[in-house]
Amino acid sequence: MSGVYQLEIKETVAELKDLLAIQKTAMAKERVQLLYLLKTGHGQTISQTAEMIGRNRVTLHKWIRQYKAGGIEGLLEQKFSPGRPRSIPNWAEKALDKRLQEPQGFNGYQEIVEWLSQNLGVNSCYKTVHKLVYYRLESCPKVPRDKSVEQKQPQVEAFKKTLHTT
Structure with missing residues (x-):
């Protein structure tokens, strides 16, 4: 199927759900939500997931690159x-x-x-x-x-x- 993103998410659905519950900032929640939606299959394409989260697909691609480079820590890292x-x-x-x-x-x-x-x-x-x-x-x-x-x-x-x- 065209547009389906192949991303290997190391965390389980339960871990992502727990991680989503403990996030304190909206930024971190959105990023964990991206992984959760892709892992559960609710978001089959990046465009569809972007629409569900309310972000542009380019932003989601950037988050995915951060996840690939640094894992969940790299994705949730806040820069001050x-x-x-x-x-x-x-x-x-x-x-x-x-x-x-x-x-x-x-x-x-x-x-x-x-x-x-x-x-x-x-x-x-x-x-x-x-x-x-x-x-x-x-x-x-x-x-x-x-x-x-x-x-x-x-x-x-x-x-x-x-x-x-x-």
Whole structure:
């Protein structure tokens, strides 16, 4: 019969059915479904199987080539793009984290931007530094200010006691 695809699928129907049930992504389900339909005979041709899955036959041929080359692992392998590189490199991030742990701290995020530029040669904008320090490093650039010399310790203790009584 013309158009019938001769593919030797190593997995059994039961294995494919179990594999189909445990797939978490739609991409993986479609690919295992292709093998299942071809193995059970429900999809007699690639065109017919493509229509059942809702994909183009060229896509199914690509998946079959992946299966032939790497088996089921090669077919289900997900490729991830690395994404855009960070504007502040990891080494600078570690140096900044170490500097944030020191007691003198910074007066604000703009001072951190200037420190990165002058000391490490890393140019970045205010918003990037804020996101890095506040969200990623979970830190705060400011340090506690000095206490007033006019402040009297017994009054502070009395205030603390009355503060939490409600």
